[in-house]
Amino acid sequence: MPKKAQPWSGRFAQPVDEQVRRFTASVAFDQRLAKQDIAASLAHARMLAARGILARRDLKAIEQGLAKIGKEIAAGRFAWSVDAEDVHLNIEKRLTALAGEAGKRLHTARSRNDQVATDLRLWLREEIDALLKQLVGLERALLAQAAKHAALLMPGFTHLQVAQPVTFGHHLLAYFEMFERDRERFLQSRKRTNCLPLGAAALAGTSFPIDRERVARELGFEALCHNSLDAVSDRDFAIEFCAAASLVMIHLSRLCEELVLWANPRFGFVHLPEGYCTGSSIMPQKRNPDVPELVRGKSGRVFGSLVALLALMKAQPLAYNRDNQEDKQPLFDAVDTVRDCVSVMTGLVAGLRPVPAAMRAAVLEGHATATDLADYLVRKGVAFRDAHEVVARAVREAERRGVDLAALPLAKLRTFAKEIGPDVKRVLSPQGSLDSRSHPGGTAPAAVREAIARARKRLAQ
């Protein structure tokens, strides 16, 4: 056999251009899949041996070689080489150096096309599992704060205008709901990720009598990819991850937007834990909500990864095209970003300290119980639209006087609607407003506590 540069270069008269070598090499980033590549190679080799395609002694040599390589990589002693292109050929080359002929037999009945798809699915499955745990951690932090502040009065906003009283606990539970949907999405997309491509070989399957179920079992895959062409060309799982991650980032960025607002001195609704803020290189007085700002900023990045992968896959003919090498960096970045953000936000949420006085002051300046007054009138028999109109006029009067609606004297209120009696006072109080919203999903402290109990049960499942 003549010496050659690449395992595939036997047919080529000229070597690869040096710039091209660097341009096409992926080892700088796909070495991240090394652990999965070794695991998949082991399962593949054991199946080949079980099927009599690989000799027992070759299997042994491969097992020993891969074990050694795994250790070298873990210890940072593995000599990655751009000349060997990617993680797969780097490992195979080293294996052949360690295990001789046996190493050359490992690639029987597979191709890099099904190999990389397998590695990537294994890797993503593990990342999803880790992320799911982190999401639970964030949800627990939210529930702990919600439980502590289930009855803490704060203004609920719509259009960033004071709308109605809510409790801080109720507000935090809205985020719990969002992250629950996120978890459900990841669990479902994990299942679609956890299918075995190996056996598809380049695109058509292989002429060897392989046992795909055995490989799937050993690697913990729940199903086989059912069609070989689809197995090597499908990247739905990567796109689906980025879409689900984009939703997590939207939820986080909404929370962060609120934290930035609440940390503004005009609001002053919360103290962020000081360890999560930084100062200014020029303005000595600053205490900046850097973490929420950065998380908010990072959401765009995950959207970008999603768009990159959508554009990547659009209109690719079957089966594998080299374009697909570009699937990794966007996916890696999305995974890193969402995991880092969920993790840092967990600590931030756990350390939040609300400022009840500031929240109450805001409630009392916003005519927050105007709807309650309208509802009161409805209960007295006024049609809702007419009640709405009455209250609107009362609010104008309160504004004219520069006071909150609740501070208008009863006599004045009665000039707008004779149905108003002394019992209106409870209705106009924030506490009365809160307590009355006691149906499922409402903001009454009792309803919030029930929601927390239900939420804890969901997490415990």
Add this chain to the structure above:
Amino acid sequence: MPKKAQPWSGRFAQPVDEQVRRFTASVAFDQRLAKQDIAASLAHARMLAARGILARRDLKAIEQGLAKIGKEIAAGRFAWSVDAEDVHLNIEKRLTALAGEAGKRLHTARSRNDQVATDLRLWLREEIDALLKQLVGLERALLAQAAKHAALLMPGFTHLQVAQPVTFGHHLLAYFEMFERDRERFLQSRKRTNCLPLGAAALAGTSFPIDRERVARELGFEALCHNSLDAVSDRDFAIEFCAAASLVMIHLSRLCEELVLWANPRFGFVHLPEGYCTGSSIMPQKRNPDVPELVRGKSGRVFGSLVALLALMKAQPLAYNRDNQEDKQPLFDAVDTVRDCVSVMTGLVAGLRPVPAAMRAAVLEGHATATDLADYLVRKGVAFRDAHEVVARAVREAERRGVDLAALPLAKLRTFAKEIGPDVKRVLSPQGSLDSRSHPGGTAPAAVREAIARARKRLAQ
């Protein structure tokens, strides 16, 4: 009561600017939700009556009024008005004209915030159901073609270079797998869509003793939105739909890319049904694959809707903000686009006529059985990497002679590896190559037929 322009304008001293009125009105597009708006209003009114919040005679008036309005809309006789802003107020205004006081009582215990979220979820649920049926139709068309052509030889491509023989049926089944994943995603996102926001009112719930479960039951919702703030601000379901629709479009655009290629005269692999092609206004000889081109082009549009919604929701503080009015047009466009494309592609797939001779000719020019020769050598004891090298040199020789690898004489082949014997001929034939890939997911006609049988069972569930 003084006359006023809007149900909410009691507090305002000045009328809305005319340009602003047009800028903020949504009735031009949200009237599409009229049917759902009426259904949700009916369920709401019945619940109010059951709870004693609404008089029985008012309910009756509302029922009669809404029934009449439904008929007016269906008949195109409803006078939509920009002055009434949106679908909700248009209907309520007409209802008050028809039902008097009762109409003014309908909005008790709800807000447009939970109302529009309810309408949109109802609407999307119906669209998902329709789309799911269309996807099954497309899958059946693919399976019918695959069954007919389970054994039809065609070249499998990687890098758009001839790689290995596959069958046309096997190739089509790759798309079946994709659309199966799509269906699963829509089914799962349908469940998250099918939750009831009503009862959240503006953002905090309501002070009336409502019965949310009853409303959910009547409208066919599987669950309640558990948190009122989340209920009015959540648009995950719209984003999730667009993400899942983007994947459908990727799958369709891949198929379309292939159809455009195959319809090119150099390939000539298929005849598109003539009713799906158009000609040229200048070049009389053209028969253009317009439908696949348009579908491919439309994929970007669905990505665009997804991006629009991601950007829309990023960093919005809770709860409802007017930004959210911008959720509808991107979602509507994504729904229309994906449904139209799936529908038109069903007819196109059903009408495809493959050209076996052209496919076979392409196979025979591409050294498509080179891998089979390498596998053969492995079975003779050569290590895979060495076998790969041997075959690469044989291919170079075939190229030098201008023939397919399979056409090299045995004697010549043996100069590359003495292990090669006369039994190699079956291995080098496309048919032998196909038949040997008989494991699950492989392209052997037998495996393809099994896959079709399994696929039919899946659809029948």
Add this chain to the structure above:
Amino acid sequence: MPKKAQPWSGRFAQPVDEQVRRFTASVAFDQRLAKQDIAASLAHARMLAARGILARRDLKAIEQGLAKIGKEIAAGRFAWSVDAEDVHLNIEKRLTALAGEAGKRLHTARSRNDQVATDLRLWLREEIDALLKQLVGLERALLAQAAKHAALLMPGFTHLQVAQPVTFGHHLLAYFEMFERDRERFLQSRKRTNCLPLGAAALAGTSFPIDRERVARELGFEALCHNSLDAVSDRDFAIEFCAAASLVMIHLSRLCEELVLWANPRFGFVHLPEGYCTGSSIMPQKRNPDVPELVRGKSGRVFGSLVALLALMKAQPLAYNRDNQEDKQPLFDAVDTVRDCVSVMTGLVAGLRPVPAAMRAAVLEGHATATDLADYLVRKGVAFRDAHEVVARAVREAERRGVDLAALPLAKLRTFAKEIGPDVKRVLSPQGSLDSRSHPGGTAPAAVREAIARARKRLAQ
């Protein structure tokens, strides 16, 4: 000649499928190009006549026919037909009905490929011109407000924390700079839009002795598209427009975010004109900043159009493919959205009324002159990093006392740095801080007024 359904259908044995006819027809949206289509046809016909390719009497018939058609369309009396596919064939068909044989001669030496590219460029050029005027209007509104409030003290924020005093005029001028960049971008992309594709015909040019310069001159194009293949396949101008429009939307959405914040009662920095706000269907007290919210929400939509077009054009082989029909709706929507938003924001900006007391109160709570104190120390010889440290400790003391830094007694201040003397008071006052920033680009009222004068000169050019 046998009867046929389409001008291109002579070669076809079967009619177009009914669903396909609807799926591929573009007349529902491209009729928007009718005026441009007629103008381009006129210029084309006159050139053909000047070159002797078209008889004078045919030209006359075409001119009369097109004039009539133009009037029919303007009056809404033109019978658009889906069967005639698009705006071009609809007009040509009607022309042939009106002008007989002459109508059939109009399409000589052109194709729909160069025709639609020409129409679209003409249309976009006009829209850019209109948008440029609107941007100037918005800029004038900003300058008028800036001039009125050049010296009005307000807090400048970084990280949404009070940073340093600025003036409201200075703040508004930041937006002037953004819109100036936008104008420049549109002017430059207008030039690239304003090139003539006609003459490229289907893709290769035409065998007739056409005079492209003449057509360009008549239609006001500044240059010819220099390559026929590029002429029919290029959509850079549409993408470029959407990219520039996305930047406008970012600038508007930043302004809108600030307006929403400022309209919040905790800030209370501005009164939005009441005609630009709306109320709530349930909460009678609300006065919502709907217009800024909607504009902010619409920004995502323009990003979506940009993404749609990028995905559309990616990896299309030359020259024209039917995918390109999908260029119009995203572009139309981007144009409409950006024009509507700029227009409505002009009125909103003109009607803004700042609330000086609220702005001043916010300044005085934020240690806004801390940097000034540090700078003061530097001027007294302290190294900046040490001065920064000194001031940070003084701020902590002020926070401990619950007062603004400027309110600390001189004696106390001197405990942090002996360099501090009585002259520090001017430095700690917001007015002193403002006045000291008098370099170009600074916030001193004098600098702001100079900037306004310069800005007005730029607009006058």
Add this chain to the structure above:
Amino acid sequence: MPKKAQPWSGRFAQPVDEQVRRFTASVAFDQRLAKQDIAASLAHARMLAARGILARRDLKAIEQGLAKIGKEIAAGRFAWSVDAEDVHLNIEKRLTALAGEAGKRLHTARSRNDQVATDLRLWLREEIDALLKQLVGLERALLAQAAKHAALLMPGFTHLQVAQPVTFGHHLLAYFEMFERDRERFLQSRKRTNCLPLGAAALAGTSFPIDRERVARELGFEALCHNSLDAVSDRDFAIEFCAAASLVMIHLSRLCEELVLWANPRFGFVHLPEGYCTGSSIMPQKRNPDVPELVRGKSGRVFGSLVALLALMKAQPLAYNRDNQEDKQPLFDAVDTVRDCVSVMTGLVAGLRPVPAAMRAAVLEGHATATDLADYLVRKGVAFRDAHEVVARAVREAERRGVDLAALPLAKLRTFAKEIGPDVKRVLSPQGSLDSRSHPGGTAPAAVREAIARARKRLAQ
């Protein structure tokens, strides 16, 4: 002075959380701006000294310190530290170690907000210049090939169907036009990038009597940022770069799509240089067009960066927010990607070898001169629409016979239109078709050569 962890931490009672420290640090990626940071600091220090704000001996110490730091960084000996957060503080910290007190004075009259904006603009300006040179290189490669093959017949496609004959040179010139537009866009956006933010300090300018023009001159900026708030918050230049880069990637991906098609054996239109192809790890016969595939795949990545930055900037209130730290990685990645792709494609284009026989064979199978026949009939007096119809029927006859239109006997042709005479033969020949399209922008070899001459002049400017 007490010891402290960060230059800004004087006000803080607690240290930054360890996870937060890592999460917020940017030095891992922004160290790429070190050269620019040093250059800007030098210019700033010299200006401070010229204005008497900094002592001469301090300037000297700073100059020496920064020179040393520059060498340390270039030599890879600089000890970057995550604790010092970013490139700016790392360098300042080291400078203070080297230059003592003087180092602490460098940050006078500036902030990291204007500093990072300055660094990034300087860096991007240099990258744009390098990219512009690379684009010229690619254009020269295209022109060289176009000149060589100005008359080489190939099929022009629309809808990927053979449309009309063009020349390979003409086809390549279409890409020249695209890259010319790209260059123009970069040149224009370079000008908007090349403005000086320094002097804006944190957001409001500074109280020191700085000389911004001097700094601008020293750093080669063409203008000042005119408004301090805009100066620190503007990232238009980064978005604009990514938008222009996305267009480059679209142009490259279109070329790559064609190269992949042409390299397919059914087309066989070009040989890619072997050094730009790679083989398969399993299929020994493969010669894959990896470089075009990868470039095509990388286009999505640049779109992703663009989307990331659009989402990042949307709805950020003024002035600087920490979100903006997320501007760098998408921009860096876009710059690297587009530069690598342009560079590798230059070599690929230079090495292309067209296969004239394959191109000609494709022309002769596609009725490519059908339009010429229609034009011929028009010149004989037939109306274009009728001529089109005649030819369509002739094409159907040719298809029935399985020959190209040009191969129909004259007698047969005359049965479709009596106007057809023996002179039709030249019209039906590809060469005749080419030669007749001699107007500017047409594909006649003479027109192509003129276009090349004009193109060379443009590059020489």
